[in-house]
Amino acid sequence: MLKNDIKLTHFVLLMSFLTLLLFHFPFYSFVFKNVDYKSLNGIILIMSLMILMLVANAFAFYLFYFLSRFVGKFLLVLTFIINAIAVYFINTYSVVIDESMIGNVLNTNYSESSSFFSVKLIVYIIVLGILPGIYIIKTKVATVPLKRFLITISLSLLFMLTMVFANASHWLWIDKNSKTLGGLAMPWSYSVNISLFYIHKSQKNEKEILLPDAAIRDNKKSVMVLVIGESARSQNFSLYGYRKNTNPLLSKIPHVFHFDATSDATYTTAGVKSILEYKNTGDLYEILPNYLERNNVEVIWRTTNWGEPPVHIKNYQNREFLMPNCKGEGCNYDEILLTGLKDQIAASKKNKILVILHTSTSHGPTYSKKYPARFETFKPVCNSVELGNCSRTELVNAYDNTIVYTDYILSEVIDDLKQLKEYNSAMIFVSDHGESLGEKNLYMHGLPLSMAPKEQYEIPFIVWVSDGSKQLKPNKILSQHHVFHSVLNFLGLQSPVYDEKMNIFK
Incomplete structure (x- = not known):
């Protein structure tokens, strides 16, 4: 004592x-x-x-x-x-x-x-x-x-x-x-x-630095859906050669392409900023949705996540906004982002439309709670938040089921876009960062990039284009900054900050 x-x-x-x-x-x-x-x-x-x-x-x-x-x-x-x-x-x-x-x-x-x-x-x-x-x-x-x-x-x-x-x-x-x-x-x-x-x-800049004005080059009706993934690592996508079939739907859809890509960070706030900014400067420049809305593009942001830079647009829609019009068990998961989306696009009075869906599907540690029961393809799964207490098989199974659910959501986005026949349409799916699942006794993400393992920064970059809209360059390794310039190209915008080298389309 x-x-x-x-x-x-x-x-x-x-x-x-x-x-x-x-x-x-x-x-x-x-x-x-x-x-x-x-x-x-x-x-x-x-x-x-x-x-x-x-x-x-x-x-x-x-x-x-x-x-x-x-x-x-x-x-x-x-x-x-x-x-x-x-x-x-x-x-x-x-x-x-x-x-x-x-x-x-x-x-x-x-x-x-x-x-x-x-x-x-x-x-x-x-x-x-x-x-x-x-x-x-x-x-x-x-x-x-x-x-x-x-x-x-x-x-x-x-x-x-x-x-x-x-x-x-x-x-x-x-x-x-x-x-x-x-x-x-x-x-x-x-x-x-x-x-x-x-x-x-x-x-940091209290007010974002505005980019020079852009101009719309043509009147073609075009819609791009950018899906920002959460904690999705490419090595668990069967499109990238993973032994388990985690992409049963995307693998059967024509005009789906995938590219090797790396993230600029291992945490959400920096990863999402990199996806939305025109280049990596460290400053807060006008991000993609704000820039396009200011230049007469219809922009719709739907999110079940957080951590994005300030978004200044009219159609910012979170879970609470979407819930009253959503029906079924999918409303408790990322499917809620698809509620009435096709109708909202069709009702737009503008020819150029950007939709951003910010998902949370693969965020740990509760992977098994991120998808409806019917998507529990791989069993048994880890149900503990203490990931080290689960077997490697249980942990990876739970995570893989989130990728199967992501595959379903992306296929539904593509199906909606296919029905909008008057539009040239495309979808880009890119993750904010990757995820560790027990390799080297590391879990989740957030390690400094200089010391992070590849599981935390090797990410999927998946693209779908409608018939007759665009062809893709023979891209090799992409970065998150390719998104900004590729969206500008697809929607037909001319801008002083546009970089053709960072555009994935021919």
Whole structure:
């Protein structure tokens, strides 16, 4: 039993040691896998990182406690709870809490976040967060005179700087692995990266940069349907040679073409932005739907997802908008996006129409809840949000069923377009990013692109064209940025930003 009256230095060192012990197994697992821990240099690096972590956390805790006892206790309890949640996701899904992952977290919504709920998560929060929090709240910590505070802070800073410079020979290794190390160090991973996320967000253009005006070249009635997939990886599409028949319908439809493609990111917000922007600039330029609507094209956006850049169009339709006119079990799934779509296209008074369907079909971890029961082609399936608890077969079966359902939705889009005989029509299906299904003990997506496995960035790029409308170039590897220019070409728009090299059509 620990005593209730404790010196501040002893208390913060104890809290720092607990933080090191409870929350840094993934951090040191990574270090041990990437250094020669049997060599003297390796031992020195590991010991230095441990001591630095211990002193840095104690330094932060000491500073907050001295400035305000109440705020210090509140922040420390909050830190343990957030650490517990972060480590749960690191251990369960092998994620790294870097800036892009923070963006995923801050851009999620209730339905997505609630899908991660599990008993194991509650256990993590109680054991690693709430129980230490109770001790923190109940412990009486002695006050510290200002002089002693300044001496302790100064000596701590001096010690950390000395440790940093004493490890100068390891700087190159630390710099090379800084994203991963920073994403696994608690509480620095989320506290620093939340700050970076908002700093970078504030630096972005508050208002999108308008592109130069476009002109419609002809009066041919043309409609393009762009389907943005969610977490669809190409290697699980039988069109791409996958051994299981996940594309029973598309494989039988004439004029369906597929191309190798890669995503520009491994998370939704950046992936969707890449699909909709004319090139990768890092700035917020006018995205495809906004640009076309401003230039007299009918634009319809339907979504069961989120994370897109700001969409400024009249016909923005989400699940709540579509639900009153939808009938049948498909209304609970991505089929809702097809509700009355053909009639809405036919009713348009404009000759040029772009429809964007932003789906959520293959988003984990609840793959088995993303499709109606009749599409459960492959069995048994994983029904747990803790993907590591499922067998490899169950997990892949559940994911493959989402691809079978995607195949059905795309075939229905094509069937609708075929019935609009007065239009030249086309469909492009491209995913925002791929998905890991346990390969290398990784799950889902979101790793930095520089270290992500191919499963997280090799994506399908599937195209259908109506009879007599367009032919395709012998494209090889495509990118998400091919979408913008291909849509402009198909709909017959002339624009100063158009790049013929990025157009897939002849």
